[in-house]
Amino acid sequence: MDAEPGPGPGHEGPRAGAGVRAGAGGAPERAAAAGAPGRRRTRTRALRACALGAAGLLLAGCASMPDHGEIRAVRGSQGVDSQVRVFGVPPADKASPADIVDGFLEALTGDDPQLETARKYLTEDAAKSWKPGSAVTVLSAGLDRFPVQGEKNSDQARWKVAGKKLATVDERSAYQPETGGAQYEEFLQLVQVDKQWRIATPPRSLVLSDSDFQRMYMPVSKYYFAGGTLVADPVYVRQRSDPDSRMDPTTQTVQSLLAGPSKWLGPVVESSFPTGTELREGTKSLSYDGQNTLRVPLNAKADNVAQPQCQKMATQLLYTVKDLTASRPERVELLRSDGKTSMCAVSEVAAADLANRPPTPGFQYYVDAESRLVRMKLDVTNDEQQYRPEAVPGPLATAPGFKVGSAAVSHGERRAAVVSEDGHGLYVVPLTGSGAMPPPVLVGRGAKPNLLTTPSWDAAGDLWVADQDPANAGLWRVPGGTGAPQRVEVSGLDGRRITSLKISPDGVRIALLLLEPGGRKNLWVGRVERPAGKGDASAVSVRELRPAAPQMADVTAMSWAPRGRLLVVGRESGGVDQARYMLADGSMVAASLPGATELVAVAVAVSEDEDKPKPVLAYSQEDGIVWLPPGAQWRTAAAGGRGPAYPG
Structure with a gap:
């Protein structure tokens, strides 16, 4: 029987995964892989899985090691349905060192409290002291494990476990992709206790295959302030109750919010919660009242905050939890440390004002066949609507002979930043009134194809563009769209050239498409750091580049999307072009969009007005400007256009 993973809370779409193979009597079963000592071995221990079926019946089956039939190698859990609970099997009497290692590694993927089954494979001292915490090492596949050669002591055995690292999840639940084919390697020391093999040196953190990680964890976004704007900080929490804290997913997420932002984002955001604020002691779950209000009791650290600060705290909480459950909270109320007295409450409307x-x-917007910047309205709620592109108002409509190469429109839609068709001049043009074209704010000197990139606006009104001229390559920022251009230092470029960029609306992250040696383009996200106080404004810099699409062998285009995500067009190794939503931390959160093989540019509206969704825009080499309404197929908007854009 094959089971397709069902989307858990917070998922953006289905995740790929194989099914659980049914054994005798219908019990889920894992097949064994035999191998001589010293050869590659895979985990073979059986699991017990429990699932709540649609009819409300609890189905449980206990797997056993098969003693006949074909032998299959398995790499971690076989994509067990995310709604299935999995429990490890305790060690058998007088189990061999190989079985102890296999059983322990399988038990790490279980849902039992305090990882009780996994601890049964450890010595008494190791079981008491082992604290894997929330840190996780994610491997691209399962673990290889084999005995270390040369061990002579019959009372001890030493086993090596190894695999290719895909990512790590730190103690703040932040996901960090690995680069450069990093390898995981650890040694497990086994000893005999009362003639039973046990592990004396367990791994320092949980070690999971990617399929196990996707089954057990889900992506969520917690929110912090950068200036007056909320910024999404993606993390991962357990799909169900955390084995250590026993908190449900919503409570885990709130706890993570209170603990502070991820280390990567921390330097550019701040929390409204006083230092040391935690959930009221003993809180394992959070409840809703009859008005769909989430009530959150805090400890004494937050008892005496002023109302404006309390409102910002509640706003952070509301945005953090509103996508976690099917019944989205309409209001968040913060309670004092007595668990009863209200400190403040915030509704969705009030939170939107503060956010x-x-x-x-x-x-x-897009650039039409005559190299004019035009605009149109596409209404996804009205399939019969006729849309007619029109030239944007202002000097661009009246400037004789001016041709647009690429363009970006400010978030208020009052100004456009355009690069001339020859790729040399960057102009900031009002979208109202009339008059002559203003002079360029920046001039690039490169020859084709090393010209100015498509510009990008942040919500504060700063304009960003990159010069691809090898003699003068760099990232530039035009403060307010009118100030003197300032070169922005980008740490970690290592000689690579920026070929495309997109600043996040909040202005604290920038997505950079970098030309790698060999001609490939990879996507990286950097943190934008701005000087504090009245220091030198030119000290704005981009720090700590990290891969934003490590699964892609070559990236063609990208765009920021709501809730701190990216829509990325690219190709996986040996695969075809596809468009996928990614979290800014580099983890994939949704299935690919349909028909993405010809797309070379994409645009997504970053506003979060869910009552008025906006379609995805794209430029197809075959069809021109196309658009994708939710749940539909691509449609052609303008056969001769290019450079699709939403404000930003």
């Missing part, structure tokens, strides 16, 4: 989100776009 300072980008406005809903009024138009979609």
Whole structure:
């Protein structure tokens, strides 16, 4: 029987995974892989899985090691349905060292409290002291494990476990992709206790295959302030109750929010919660009242905050939890440390005012066949609507002979930043009134194809662009769209050239498409650091580049999307072009969009007005400007256009 993973809370879409093979009597079963000592071995221990079926019946089956039939190698759990609970099997009497190692590694993937089954494979001292915490090592496949040669002591055995690292999840639940084919390697020391083999040196953190990790954890975003704007900070929490804290997913996420931002984002955001704020002692779950209000009791550290600060705290909480459950909270109420007295409450409407989100776009934009910047309205709620592109108002409509190469429109849709068709001049042009074209704010000197990139606006009104000229390559920022251009230091470029960029609306992250040796393009996200106080404004810099699409062998295009995500067009190794939503931490969160093989540019509205969704825009080499309404197929908007854009 093959089971397809069902989307858990917070998922953006289905995740790929194989099914659980049914054994005798219908019990889920893992097949064994035989091998001589010293050869590659895979985990073979059986698991017990429990699932709550649609009819409300609890189905449980206990797997056993098969003693006949074909032998299959398995690499970690076989994509067990995310709604299935998995429990390890305790060690058998007088189990061999190989079985102890296999059983322990399988038990790490279980849902039992305090990892009780995994601890049964450890010595008494190791079981008491072992604290894997929330840190996780994620491997691209399962673990290889084999005995270390040369061990002579019959009372001890030493086994090596190894695999290829895909990512790590730190103690703050932040996901960090690995680069350069990093290898995981650890040694497990086994000893005999009362003639039973046990592990004396367990791994320092949980070690999971990618399929196990996707089954057990889900991506969520917690929110912090950068200036007056909320910023999404993606993390991963357990799909069900955490084995250590026994908290449900919502409570885990709130706990993570209170613990502070991820280390990577921490330097550019701040939390409204006082230092040391935690959930009231003993809180394992959070409840809703009859008005769909989430009530959150805090400890005494937050008892005496002023109302404006309390409102910002509640806003962080509301945005953090609103996508975690099917019944989204309409209001968050914070309680004092007595668990009863209300400190403050915030509704969705009030929170939206405090969050300072980008406005809903009024138009979609692109460059037409005559190299003019045009705008149109695409309404996904009205399939019969006729849309007619029109030239944008202002000097661009009246400037004789001016041709647009690429363009970006500010979030308020009052100005456009355009690069001339020859790729040399960057102009900031009002979208109202009339008059002559203003002079360029920046001039590039490179020859084709090393010209100025498509510009990008952040919500504060700063303009960003990169010069691809090898003699003068660099990232530039135009403060307010009118100030003197400032070169932005980007740490970690290592001689690579920026070929495309997109600043996040909040202005604290920038997505950079870098030309790698050999001609491939990879996507990286950097943290934008701005000087504090009244220091030198030119000291704005980009720090700590990290891979944003490590699964892609070559990236073609990208765009920021709501809730701190990226829509990325690229090709996996040996695969075809596809468009996928990614979290800014580099983890994939949804299935690919349909028909993405010809897309070379994409645009997504970053506003979060869910009552008025905006379609995905794209440029197809075959069809021109196309758009994708939710749940539909691509449609052609303009056969001769290029450079699709939403404000930003």
